[in-house]
Amino acid sequence: MTPQNLTWDEAIYPRSAVNRKTVEAYVEALSIGAQFPAVKVQQVVNYTPGGDLLAIVLIIIDGVHRWFAFTEAGRSHIPVIHYQDRVLDYEAVKTELLLESAQNNTTHGDRLTIADKKRIARDIATSDPDHTYTDTALAEKLGVSRQAVNTWITDIRARQKTSRAGTIIRLHRLGWTQEKISDQVGLTQNRVSQIINNAIYGNIDNLLEQGRDMAYIASHYQMDMALAWALRLTSLHDRDKFKALDWGLRTWDQWQFNDCDDRFGSDWPGRIPAQLVAHTLYYFTRPGDRVLDPMAGGGVVPDVCLLFERKCRAFDQNPHKDRPEIEPHHWDPDTGDWPLTDKPDLIFFDPPYYTKLDKTYKAAAAPKAPSVSSLPREDYIRFFARFFTLAHEHTRPGTTLAFLNADWRNFESTPAAQETPDQAVTLFDYHDLLSQTGWQTTHRIECPLSTQRLTSTQVQRMQTKRILGTIGRTLLIARRM
Ligand SMILES: C[S@@+](CC[C@H](N)C(=O)[O-])C[C@H]1O[C@@H](n2cnc3c(N)ncnc32)[C@H](O)[C@@H]1O
Structure with a gap:
């Protein structure tokens, strides 16, 4: 051969x-x-x-x-x-x-590596809602214990086993009207209202006292892990929620989190850590505030909103199949379409970082509704100028825009001194666009990506060629003027 x-x-x-x-x-x-x-x-x-x-x-x-x-x-x-x-x-x-x-x-x-095995187990669990592969079968193939597989995929299985009641409670807590919930789940408004009014989850504390863990509790009530945690922590002060989740609360404007917390958000290309969203909500919103996530991906923003009792509307042109709260919407600011009437208090906007991950987003996008990552540089910049203008039209003065992005430089095969800046898109460009469209940048919070993604051979090659990589990622906070 x-x-x-x-x-x-x-x-x-x-x-x-x-x-x-x-x-x-x-x-x-x-x-x-x-x-x-x-x-x-x-x-x-x-x-x-x-x-x-x-x-x-x-x-x-x-x-x-x-x-x-x-x-x-x-x-x-x-x-x-x-x-x-x-x-x-x-x-x-x-x-x-x-x-x-x-x-x-x-x-x-x-x-x-263990990380490879975990990724495989999670990919298979995600694409196997009928549980054709048991934990034991996966463990045997991957050469690990059944317990390890179980820990890796518990959140995915729990989401797949969520009952209709679990979905209704989730949407209700995110602030959806009963009319909208009824359309989404295909039940009458009366039935939806009964389910919401009769939902009793008072037993969570008892179950915890009996030594049950959150995975057991989520499965017992047929709900996803994020909802189970949200119910457990209801009415606690935001700070106590951080403590209960074992997330240290950062006091300074450097938020580095190496790993995503599997309990919140689904696997998705470009998934961000739940802690990053939690800190944004902690510093820039209050319980009951309305949050909009225009490009929600794996749904980490709605999950954290559930936990912290913020209302949330989430959209994506390619909504995750296990996420009823993410509504399908392709943003094309030239059409002037804005798919919601309620005015948000905060917009958490995590779009693709220019062409980074374009191959993946493009594969999932319809040809007539391309991901922003596929736009040529000029159109890409124009997209954001128009989006920020549209967001300005549909919000009140004082609304917060939390915009997460990274410098995009064509560094991959080019020595730092020879990069062509006119092809780059950096945080300075986004900052300029924000100020030109009526948003004043108030904070710049550094949330670097982890360096572990590069192999030692890749690092060696970069060093030899004097290539300067970028792992910076920045959260710009802007206030609507
Ligand atoms: C960086 S990802 C969001 C990741 C998400 N924050 C998470 O943690 O899982 C960007 C998302 O933007 C979506 N997207 C790109 N262009 C879009 C457009 N024009 N309209 C709607 N969604 C778009 C992609 O489908 C992708 O899911």
């Missing part, structure tokens, strides 16, 4: 990145005549979205590092073995192939 005939499919690749050191070591070993075990492959159809669905594609199940090494060493032959002899329907067996690939990587070669 020639290496060119094989396809590396990132969707069933169990690691977050290919390890360049391993590939380089294999290339060297090949040059001195080392023999490698065969690469495991599978023939599939129905593979290329938008392409020829009947074409047979050979995807790699195990041996991606070897395949890279054979390709880079210019070899014309690579030994292969087949996972199954018959041709499989890719869409139907994707999860099985990912698990097979993960299992192979737990027994030999570069072992999977």
Whole structure:
């Protein structure tokens, strides 16, 4: 088999990145005549979205590092073995192939990291609402304990098992009218009103006293973890909520959180930590205030609003399937559309950071409703000028706009001194647009991204070429004048 005939499919690749050191070591070993075990492959159809669905594609199940090494060493032959002899329907067996690939990587070669295993378990749980894969099955394939899998995916399973009553209480607490809730869940307003009035969750404290944990409580009441926590902490002072959640309250304007708290928000490209939203609500809103999240992604803002008893309306052009509170809406400020009549007290706006993650957002967007990340620079800047103007028209003086973004510089292959600033989009541009559209920036809070996303090889390459990366991310707080 020639290496060119094989396809590396990132969707069933169990690691977050290919390890360049391993590939380089294999290339060297090949040059001195080392023999490698065969690469495991599978023939599939129905593979290329938008392409020829009947074409047979050979995807790699195990041996991606070897395949890279054979390709880079210019070899014309690579030994292969087949996972199954018959041709499989890719869409139907994707999860099985990912698990097979993960299992192979737990027994030999570069072992999977715990973070990789957790990501795989969460991806599979998200795409498996019928729970075809039990915790035990996942644990066996990933080579970890059932308890570990259970801890990793509890929040996802709880959200999938949420009852209609759980959804109604969530929407009600977020400030939705009974009419709107009734439309959303397909029950009469009377029934919705009964459910809201009869909901009794007084037992949470008793269950905690009996030693039950929050996962048990969420499953007992058939609700998601965020709602279970929100009910538990109802009426506490904001500061006590921080304490109960085990989140240190930051006193200064540097908010660095390395990990997302799995209890709040769903996995989503560009997901932000719940603590970042909680601090914004703590400093710039009061209980009962109305929050708008125009691009809600995995729904961390509505979850934190639930916890802190703020009302919330959330939108996204690609609403998460397990999130009834996120309404579908494509923002195109040129149309002048503004999908809500209530005026918010705070807008938490976390749009894509220019073209960062565009590949992912683009794949999920309809061709006629592109993500802002796909716009050419000039249109991208214009989008924000128009959005801020529209937001100004639909808010009262004194409204807060919390705008999260990062400098976008074309640094990836360019030494710092040779970057072209006219292609960049930085916080200064957003600040200028805000002040031109009637918003006064009052605070600049640094919320850096974690550096752990880069491998040591990537870091080495950047240092050699004098490339200056960016991990800065800033929350601009602006007041409507
Ligand atoms: C950075 S993500 C938001 C992440 C979110 N804060 C979280 O923590 O999960 C940006 C979101 O903007 C959405 N988006 C991009 N352009 C949009 C548009 N024109 N209208 C509506 N949504 C858009 C994308 O679908 C994506 O979910």
